[in-house]
Amino acid sequence: MQDTPGTVAVLATGGTIAGTAASATDNIGYSAAQLGVQALVDAVPALAGVPLVTEQVAQLDSKDMDFAVWATLAARVAHQLAQPGITGVVITHGTDTLEETAYVLQRLLAPAKPVVLAAAMRPATALLRDGPQNLLDAVTLAREPGARGVMAVLAGTVHSALDVRKVHSYRVDAFGSGDAGPLARIEEGRVRRLREWPAGEPLGLDCIAKGEWPWVELVTSHAGARPDGVRALVAAGVKGLVVAGTGNGSLHHALEAALIEAQAAGVTVWRTTRCLDGPVQATPADQLPSAGTLTPVQARIELMLQLMRT
Numbered sequence: 001m002q003d004t005p006g007t008v009a010v011l012a013t014g015g016t017i018a019g020t021a022a023s024a025t026d027n028i029g030y031s032a033a034q035l036g037v038q039a040l041v042d043a044v045p046a047l048a049g050v051p052l053v054t055e056q057v058a059q060l061d062s063k064d065m066d067f068a069v070w071a072t073l074a075a076r077v078a079h080q081l082a083q084p085g086i087t088g089v090v091i092t093h094g095t096d097t098l099e100e101t102a103y104v105l106q107r108l109l110a111p112a113k114p115v116v117l118a119a120a121m122r123p124a125t126a127l128l129r130d131g132p133q134n135l136l137d138a139v140t141l142a143r144e145p146g147a148r149g150v151m152a153v154l155a156g157t158v159h160s161a162l163d164v165r166k167v168h169s170y171r172v173d174a175f176g177s178g179d180a181g182p183l184a185r186i187e188e189g190r191v192r193r194l195r196e197w198p199a200g201e202p203l204g205l206d207c208i209a210k211g212e213w214p215w216v217e218l219v220t221s222h223a224g225a226r227p228d229g230v231r232a233l234v235a236a237g238v239k240g241l242v243v244a245g246t247g248n249g250s251l252h253h254a255l256e257a258a259l260i261e262a263q264a265a266g267v268t269v270w271r272t273t274r275c276l277d278g279p280v281q282a283t284p285a286d287q288l289p290s291a292g293t294l295t296p297v298q299a300r301i302e303l304m305l306q307l308m309r310t
């Protein structure tokens with residue numbers, strides 16, 4: 001099948017899209033990652049005539065995503081993209097860490113073909129399940145002529161891997177693209193593109209070949225912040241710290257002092273903002289560098305990748 005032009009590889013990793021509950025009205029008391037990839041595909045009659053290859057890469061609730069699964073997934077995506085008949089890849093995934101997987105895949109692979117993450121906010125047993133439509137839309141996008149880069153599609157909206165973030169804990173339309181806005185809409189099986197496909201230089205899989213991801217933690221600035229947590233992390237051997245500051249990356253003075261100490265001790269420290277949208281704009285007076293437009297979780301991944309490369 002991989003030789004049939006226009007084939008899409010569907011790689012499954014689990015999530016609510018593959019989740020089941022005892023009752024069709026239970027949207028939160030379900031178990032994620034129960035159904036296999038073939039069951040997900042079979043639930044979408046419109047996919048019956050579409051050439052697909054399927055692969056179960058993992059089966060987990062994405063809150064438990066880890067570096068080993070990322071490495072396996074990145075390798076399988078790269079393998080599928082290298083097949084001449086494969087036009088694009090769809091990855092079924094949980095919503096909770098979708099933005100992290102999307103970002104790491106874009107930075108490692110920056111693919112010239114589309115790689116589309118599909119997820120769902122309702123389990124496969126729900127009365128109003130969103131998984132089948134999201135999967136169909138993802139396959140549509142994976143077959144769109146000229147499309148490239150890592151993206152996510154939920155509720156008819158396409159987000160770039162460089163911008164996507166989960167913005168709601170329950171709503172079906174739970175994702176946003178921050179200041180950048182959505183990349184495209186999918187309407188009645190057609191892609192209406194609003195801006196350029198995600199692009200960039202791939203870091204390549206060699207970047208993660210050693211398998212040791214450096215220890216980088218996230219900390220948050222807030223009222224009454226204390227320095228003790230940062231000092232304990234430095235004493236325990238942390239290699240990098242990403243701080244989610246207030247507003248334009250400002251920090252409580254007690255936390256800032258500990259972070260400056262950490263930096264002096266050789267720990268890489270980056271500032272981001274805990275605001276939902278907007279960058280941290282650097283100034284010449286900054287003692288701790290800004291991570292620019294990266295969200296805290298994106299900055300943590302970027303810092304791990306950079307530390308691995310050096």
Ligand code: SIN
Pocket residue numbers: 014015016017032060061062063093094095096097119120121122
């Ligand atoms: C998960 O992230 O795997 C569970 C939650 C979800 O997919 O919405």
